[in-house]
Amino acid sequence: MPLITRQEDLENVLERLARSDFVTIDTEFIRETTFWPELCLVQLASPDTTALIDPLAPGIDLAPFFRLMGDERTIKVFHAARQDIEIIFHLGDLIPAPVFDTQVAAMVCGFGDSVSYDQLVQKVTGERIDKSSRFTDWRHRPLSDKQLDYALADVTHLVDVYRHLRDRLERDDRAHWLNEEMQVLTARETYDPHPDDAWKRLKMRVKKPQELAVVQAVAAWREREARERNVPRGRVIKDDAIYEIAQQGPRDAAALARLRTTPRGWERSATANALLAVVNEALDLPKESLPKLPRHVQQPEGTSAAAELIKVLLKLVAEEEGVAPKVLASSDDIDRIAARGEDADVPAMHGWRREVFGEKALALVRGDVALKFDKRRIAVFDTK
Missing domain, CATH: 3.30.420.10 (Ribonuclease H-like superfamily/Ribonuclease H)
Known part of the structure; x- marks a missing residue:
């Protein structure tokens, strides 16, 4: 050809x-x-x-x-x-x-x-x-x-x-x-995510609103810089450096040079100067303008065990329907259904997924159905 x-x-x-x-x-x-x-x-x-x-x-x-x-x-x-x-x-x-x-x-x-x-x-x-x-x-x-x-x-x-x-x-x-x-x-x-959302790609290692403000600002700056220069994000600045900058809050080149995650001498570059401007702007935000830390919601007691049961149910339904389990529900879907039941706003609770799997998962959470080991196979049975 x-x-x-x-x-x-x-x-x-x-x-x-x-x-x-x-x-x-x-x-x-x-x-x-x-x-x-x-x-x-x-x-x-x-x-x-x-x-x-x-x-x-x-x-x-x-x-x-x-x-x-x-x-x-x-x-x-x-x-x-x-x-x-x-x-x-x-x-x-x-x-x-x-x-x-x-x-x-x-x-x-x-x-x-x-x-x-x-x-x-x-x-x-x-x-x-x-x-x-x-x-x-x-x-x-x-x-x-x-x-x-x-x-x-x-x-x-x-x-x-x-x-x-x-x-x-x-x-x-x-x-x-x-x-x-x-x-x-x-x-x-x-395919066209906004640079201001770039921080969501990172694993959260911050404990203070000000640290989160720096992470958000530096991640957005890195995203724009990488796109403009057409280089991988890590070529601009690595993820670990973003976390250290957020924790240490360097305001000048001397403070930036003391960080372990930035190359020696880099603090004198034009790129570093642009970064410091972004960091200082985030550090100077008034308290009322700082972002709120993502809330860690305490899951109800028994959520973990319930999620394990729902995973077993998912495998059973997937086998019956002849589909991959991943199509019906993700791990996050299962965790949220286990914790919130009917109030879980996840893909598994909408459209055809709810019809095929979501309703069965809710019935298990409510106790309307249960799982049993019968003749070397796991089966679902009504409890009513």
Whole structure:
């Protein structure tokens, strides 16, 4: 399969792909040294057309590709779509629609939690994929035939996988289960988080409102700095340094130099000066403007034991329904149901999840049903 490096060839193949009801998509990229992923290859397939596009070729304009991604007449099929969609969003300023993620669909169809592409292909088609080119440098040119064959396999087998999963979802009347998952996957805020929310990615190690104010300010500053310079967040300043800065509150270069988590001499840089300005601004906030520390809610007595029982129930329901437990409820869902019951505002208590699992979990919490070990199997029985 030749690599498309000419604009005319790109437009012709995308015109053919656009005639299909669906296209399968994958990307190869590098992001070890950048904030934004660097797109190195785009793979596309339909039942009768395949394409390998070189986005690094001189003169290549990906506008026709982005038009296809935005064409709602064609379903875009990915496996583990989040990183691919992130690239398309960053470069094309759009979210592909409609989207079908075969990893999520596979969980709904009982293939287990987060099944890999090669495992799914083998289970559905019986084919084995050579993954030896997986960790290659996709920026290097020319790409070998082995690399191109590997890249193409990531979308050609996906055609059969998609058809199989689509048919199973329709047969079992579960297509709407997948639709709810795709709404989150295709939400713009999933790929464009506000820098002021960057602190939420960090593990909380603060005990005072002022420390939290510094963490919030420095995390937001780092996020903007990393995006602007297109470098990983850790290249700007590491997480551990944020925590130490929050605890020590350095106001000048000399205080910054005494920290263990910042490089020697870094305190004299322009970046350090910008950081100190942010830190001082946070330290000078009046008391009434400081953020409130996240409240640690004391869980009712017996919550931990109740959560363990609900986990057992989750496994039973997942086996009965032929789905991955992760699809029905997360660990956080279970903990909240155990603690709050009907008042737990979690995904497992809404939509089809509540119908399939949530109501059963509530019945267990209320004591309307119980679990028993019967003939070497755990079973649910009514207590009324």
